[in-house]
Amino acid sequence: MLDPILSYVQSCQTRFLDELIEFLRIPSISTLPEHRADMDRAAVFVRAQMEAAGLENCRMIATSGPPLVYGDWLHAANAPTILCYGHYDVQPPDPLPEWLSQPFDPTLRDEQIYARGAADDKGQMFGFLKAAEAWLKTESGLPVNLRVLIEGEEEVGGAGIEQFVRDHAGELTSDAVLVCDTTMFAPDLPTIDVGLRGMVYAEVHAIGAASDLHSGLYGGVAPNPLEALARIIAELKQADGKISIPGFYDQVRTPSVAERSSWLRLPFNEEEYRRGEVRAEALTGEVGYSALERTWVRPTLEVHGIPGGFTGQGAKTVIPARAAAKISMRLVPDQRPADIYAAFERHVQALAPKGVTVTTKLLNTADPVVVDPDDRFVQAAAAALHEVFGKPPVFVRSGGSIPIVAMFSGVLHAPTVMMGFALADCGAHAPNEKLPIANYYRGIASIIRFFAHAAR
Amino acid sequence: MLDPILSYVQSCQTRFLDELIEFLRIPSISTLPEHRADMDRAAVFVRAQMEAAGLENCRMIATSGPPLVYGDWLHAANAPTILCYGHYDVQPPDPLPEWLSQPFDPTLRDEQIYARGAADDKGQMFGFLKAAEAWLKTESGLPVNLRVLIEGEEEVGGAGIEQFVRDHAGELTSDAVLVCDTTMFAPDLPTIDVGLRGMVYAEVHAIGAASDLHSGLYGGVAPNPLEALARIIAELKQADGKISIPGFYDQVRTPSVAERSSWLRLPFNEEEYRRGEVRAEALTGEVGYSALERTWVRPTLEVHGIPGGFTGQGAKTVIPARAAAKISMRLVPDQRPADIYAAFERHVQALAPKGVTVTTKLLNTADPVVVDPDDRFVQAAAAALHEVFGKPPVFVRSGGSIPIVAMFSGVLHAPTVMMGFALADCGAHAPNEKLPIANYYRGIASIIRFFAHAAR
Numbered sequence: 031m032l033d034p035i036l037s038y039v040q041s042c043q044t045r046f047l048d049e050l051i052e053f054l055r056i057p058s059i060s061t062l063p064e065h066r067a068d069m070d071r072a073a074v075f076v077r078a079q080m081e082a083a084g085l086e087n088c089r090m091i092a093t094s095g096p097p098l099v100y101g102d103w104l105h106a107a108n109a110p111t112i113l114c115y116g117h118y119d120v121q122p123p124d125p126l127p128e129w130l131s132q133p134f135d136p137t138l139r140d141e142q143i144y145a146r147g148a149a150d151d152k153g154q155m156f157g158f159l160k161a162a163e164a165w166l167k168t169e170s171g172l173p174v175n176l177r178v179l180i181e182g183e184e185e186v187g188g189a190g191i192e193q194f195v196r197d198h199a200g201e202l203t204s205d206a207v208l209v210c211d212t213t214m215f216a217p218d219l220p221t222i223d224v225g226l227r228g229m230v231y232a233e234v235h236a237i238g239a240a241s242d243l244h245s246g247l248y249g250g251v252a253p254n255p256l257e258a259l260a261r262i263i264a265e266l267k268q269a270d271g272k273i274s275i276p277g278f279y280d281q282v283r284t285p286s287v288a289e290r291s292s293w294l295r296l297p298f299n300e301e302e303y304r305r306g307e308v309r310a311e312a313l314t315g316e317v318g319y320s321a322l323e324r325t326w327v328r329p330t331l332e333v334h335g336i337p338g339g340f341t342g343q344g345a346k347t348v349i350p351a352r353a354a355a356k357i358s359m360r361l362v363p364d365q366r367p368a369d370i371y372a373a374f375e376r377h378v379q380a381l382a383p384k385g386v387t388v389t390t391k392l393l394n395t396a397d398p399v400v401v402d403p404d405d406r407f408v409q410a411a412a413a414a415l416h417e418v419f420g421k422p423p424v425f426v427r428s429g430g431s432i433p434i435v436a437m438f439s440g441v442l443h444a445p446t447v448m449m450g451f452a453l454a455d456c457g458a459h460a461p462n463e464k465l466p467i468a469n470y471y472r473g474i475a476s477i478i479r480f481f482a483h484a485a486r
Numbered sequence: 487m488l489d490p491i492l493s494y495v496q497s498c499q500t501r502f503l504d505e506l507i508e509f510l511r512i513p514s515i516s517t518l519p520e521h522r523a524d525m526d527r528a529a530v531f532v533r534a535q536m537e538a539a540g541l542e543n544c545r546m547i548a549t550s551g552p553p554l555v556y557g558d559w560l561h562a563a564n565a566p567t568i569l570c571y572g573h574y575d576v577q578p579p580d581p582l583p584e585w586l587s588q589p590f591d592p593t594l595r596d597e598q599i600y601a602r603g604a605a606d607d608k609g610q611m612f613g614f615l616k617a618a619e620a621w622l623k624t625e626s627g628l629p630v631n632l633r634v635l636i637e638g639e640e641e642v643g644g645a646g647i648e649q650f651v652r653d654h655a656g657e658l659t660s661d662a663v664l665v666c667d668t669t670m671f672a673p674d675l676p677t678i679d680v681g682l683r684g685m686v687y688a689e690v691h692a693i694g695a696a697s698d699l700h701s702g703l704y705g706g707v708a709p710n711p712l713e714a715l716a717r718i719i720a721e722l723k724q725a726d727g728k729i730s731i732p733g734f735y736d737q738v739r740t741p742s743v744a745e746r747s748s749w750l751r752l753p754f755n756e757e758e759y760r761r762g763e764v765r766a767e768a769l770t771g772e773v774g775y776s777a778l779e780r781t782w783v784r785p786t787l788e789v790h791g792i793p794g795g796f797t798g799q800g801a802k803t804v805i806p807a808r809a810a811a812k813i814s815m816r817l818v819p820d821q822r823p824a825d826i827y828a829a830f831e832r833h834v835q836a837l838a839p840k841g842v843t844v845t846t847k848l849l850n851t852a853d854p855v856v857v858d859p860d861d862r863f864v865q866a867a868a869a870a871l872h873e874v875f876g877k878p879p880v881f882v883r884s885g886g887s888i889p890i891v892a893m894f895s896g897v898l899h900a901p902t903v904m905m906g907f908a909l910a911d912c913g914a915h916a917p918n919e920k921l922p923i924a925n926y927y928r929g930i931a932s933i934i935r936f937f938a939h940a941a942r
Binding site for chain 2: 061062063121122124125128185186187213227229231238239240241242243244245246247248249250251252253254256257259260261263264265267269303304308309310311312313314315316321324325328330331332333334335336337338339340341342343344345346347348349350356358360383384385386387393394428429430431454457458459460461462
């Protein structure tokens, strides 16, 4: 019954790829204010693609940040409504010198498409539009009601979409949410993600003297904010990887024995993972847990940058007046970002050394998420993936955070189905981001079939 | 007998100030490669000033870095030879927003001249040229033989002058070296510096995974070089301010009881110093020593910057593949930079946490220096300062490093006289660098009189 739809996709393969490449050329980096015009260009492009697909009510919705893009098709009487969510913004491409091809000059190489956003999330969310187009151009309509909502600030906390969903929950009623922004557990192994870590991203600001001082004249008496931050960071985590913030682990829920033992059957070898994927001399983290447990169901704390002082070439002998540290914590069910941030703030304040004033600033948060694998929409996705890949999917968790997923659950009371088509080494947030070209098409086919199964 | 010379200075006051302002306008920042042309402009300017002063053999000497500028006057038979040393390069002006006037737009305000280099060292070394001019334009010649040697890479380690002095020691024979690059202990209190701290400036490079990783997907298993550096930095110094590097204090010479007790008579109040000069909530450093001892005769270790990861605005969730820390140690007699760097390197390597490869890189060094206060040229400077300021000078040490001074002692076997005219709050290496306009002229008068006393 789906043959005409799948044939349509077959006949449009080249155009579908060309259009994705056009999309990937837009440097829609939401973190960097100088790319604001590119955000608008990307949003306009997405709206045009929605219209071309045959969606209705296509529009851009202004927010305090980059616009949301919305389109729908709501003529499937007595069928469920699926909200497809994705994002058109991308991470900054630095460090640029490590890219083999330019991040915004999409390049086909080794059967992959290389570009910033290829995996996270342009190359995946584009499948919603192409699957909808294939249905609408070949059949009398979609088997489900469809809403597509694409945001432009996922990488910077998504304040705009959060406000919009809260304010317009009544107009967005849906039975399930579909997100394609995760990775497959292994190449050719279809994967459904039933858990995401949450996040608290904060800055710690340290202030010493009223102005920068010469380390020759004042070294030995002046407080050094960089040294203070180093001491604080060193105190936040023990040598065995346990986070030292009082109360940090109090709300952590241990996953079921069944779930943990299913992970033992996954094709996973820690030594290969270390050498081939992490590519480090050793894996680190909390003792007493496997690598999968450490990245999926254990919280972590990471330092992302320590701005301040002199970081240019050569030697400048300055004791900086101020410095900061960008620190995030990944959270697991049932940790609450507000509680964790409060505990973090208290602990950091308590660690401030003599002469240094320390303040913290919360940049953004995400709740952790778990989804029931037996939910009918999760099962519809499982059936679709089974058909496309020829084998049943595995159910895994993800260490990443998609802040909006927790929102959908809390505000729309809809379960979120997370089917991902990028691979673990896709380079999201890193140089040489990529997506297998085959998986771009598998994604489109899986979404087409998901709509069919979800309608039953 | 010096009246005509001092009258000449009086009559040239305005021009002398205008010429200094012209000099200060040149952004001769030796640390930043993009200012290379400004280095040459500054050197050409200094040579022209030497010629205008009446010095002979004025020339620029090519080095691997910015050129040296040399001029001499060698017609004082049977009189000693004085080598005047200074530098025309300056520190970078960042953080720019904290300057009340632009760093390279010299501004007269509150009886000070504000500009990068006003104190360190353009505003002080310019006195050599003006003092020589005053003698040569009013008398038949100078009472001493004079060599003036001005370098352009003092702020980046002075490799060029070091090579030149080593290679041309025979042509540079001198009986004493005069350096005007230090500060006065208090306003109106003439000061001779008889000790300088040495320095080791190094970078610690930490490498974790082979490329940047997403902290969601890999937080909990990936080594974090920034965290590693924080742990290493925290381990380098104890909470009581003692540096933890094994053997670090082995070569430290305790100053004499007489010298230490003379410091107790200096006009110095730690609480005023904290509030008025350091401007911090508390002074830090090694327990058991006074603030003067901690900055003058105790070694220290400071972190200047931690490049790596994401330091821009907003939130980027990256675990960087690599990061670095810029760290310097100030050394005191008889610590040897080579020994200290070796001990530092060994200790840092030993502190490298699992999964992170740590290497160190030496950027530059300076030997610590002590000078005998009873030396005849030090006493000549004391007499000159007594006449200009109307009171005898105090003998102090300085926490800063002037790498070339140790070279002069080692290679030319000449004592170094350090008379400084900047104040402690001069902002060298910091925003709003300044020199009291009066001290610019007092410096010129002191150098004029020093030449006379040195000739006796």
